[in-house]
Amino acid sequence: AQTVTQSQPEMSVQEAETVTLSCTYDTSESDYYLFWYKQPPSRQMILVIRQEAYKQQNATENRFSVNFQKAAKSFSLKISDSQLGDAAMYFCAYAPGESQGNLIFGKGTKLSVKP
Amino acid sequence: SAVISQKPSRDICQRGTSLTIQCQVDSQVTMMFWYRQQPGQSLTLIATANQGSEATYESGFVIDKFPISRPNLTFSTLTVSNMSPEDSSIYLCSVETSGASYEQYFGPGTRLTVT
Numbered sequence: 001a002q003t004v005t006q007s008q009p010e011m012s013v014q015e016a017e018t019v020t021l022s023c024t025y026d027t028s029e030s031d032y033y034l035f036w037y038k039q040p041p042s043r044q045m046i047l048v049i050r051q052e053a054y055k056q057q058n059a060t061e062n063r064f065s066v067n068f069q070k071a072a073k074s075f076s077l078k079i080s081d082s083q084l085g086d087a088a089m090y091f092c093a094y095a096p097g098e099s100q101g102n103l104i105f106g107k108g109t110k111l112s113v114k115p
Numbered sequence: 116s117a118v119i120s121q122k123p124s125r126d127i128c129q130r131g132t133s134l135t136i137q138c139q140v141d142s143q144v145t146m147m148f149w150y151r152q153q154p155g156q157s158l159t160l161i162a163t164a165n166q167g168s169e170a171t172y173e174s175g176f177v178i179d180k181f182p183i184s185r186p187n188l189t190f191s192t193l194t195v196s197n198m199s200p201e202d203s204s205i206y207l208c209s210v211e212t213s214g215a216s217y218e219q220y221f222g223p224g225t226r227l228t229v230t
Contacts, residue, residue, distance in 0.1 A: 035219075043205055045158075045221035091157060095219075102148070103209075103219065105157040 002027045004094050006106035013082045014114050020067075021077045021109050023092030029053075031097030034068065034075045039108075040088040048090070051075065053097075079111075087113045117142055117210050119222035127228045128198055135194045136225045138208035143188035145211070149181070152205040152224070161206075164191050198229045 003026045013019035025034070036048040051059045051068050058066050063080045079086055092106040118141040128134050138147065149161040162170045162183055170183040184192045195202050205224045212218050 037221075043152075043224045043226070045207065045209075045224075047218065047220070050218075102160060102163065103150075103158070105159075107157045 002029070002032075002094055002096070002104050004092050004104050004106040006092050006109050008109045009107070010110045010112070012112045012114060013079070013086075015082055015084060017082055018078060018080045019082055019111065021079075021090050021092075021111065023075045023077070023106055025073050025075065025092070025094050027073070027094065027096075029096055033095045033097065034066075035093040035095070035103070036064070036066070036075075036077045037091045037093060037105075038086075038088045039091065045091075049077065082113050084113050084115060087111055116218070117144065117212055117220045119208060119210060119220055121206075121208060121222040121225050123225060124223065125226040125228075127230060130199050130229055132198055133194055133196045134198065134227060135192050136206055136208075136227075138191045138193070138222055140189045140210050142212070145188070147185060147191045148209045148211070149183065149191075149193045150207045150209065150221075152207060154203065158207065161193070195227065198227075200229045203227055203229045 005024045032053045034051045038046045038048050049059050049061045049064050058068050065078045067076045089108045091108045093103040095103050120139045122137045147164045150158040152158045160173050161176045162172045164170045164183050164185040166185050166188050182194045205226050207224045209221045
């Protein structure tokens, strides 16, 4: 069975600094997708970034980028120039290639941003 | 993208009663999903709902407890039956949009408290 592990329950970063959130996963599949979702106190799940396993190039979305290490089954999220609005729960998620709907989530990392 | 609304946004219910949660999408989608997020926890997939077929339930979830309807391509309901305090959670629906790049979007969630 696939699993997703986020080993950092909480993280803190100073405003304008950079922070990296860790995620590892376990799967025997070769075709899959990985995601980072943000859940602010409003509880709305917001897709931050996605990565297709077959793509070697790391995904980037503005201040958010990932370090995808397929052999190590690692998928970390880097947030650059952190802003107060980045404070939220961040969930790493895995989905098999045939359907991205069946997401398997990690336990989440609570990110605090200090002014 | 897809805009998803859920009703109700929150409710407080007595044990033994049932609550039906509605999920409305602003565009036609093939696959809709229902997740549960227990207090302080991550998201767990309850079931996948495709229009015109029976919902597919994940291990640990049964139709008698969580009946789902999917009458058309923009709407779905999840009923939480014979509720107990252990059912207190946030229930989220999500949709998978097809195209050149699959995306998955979440509704704002329904916060259920069972007393």
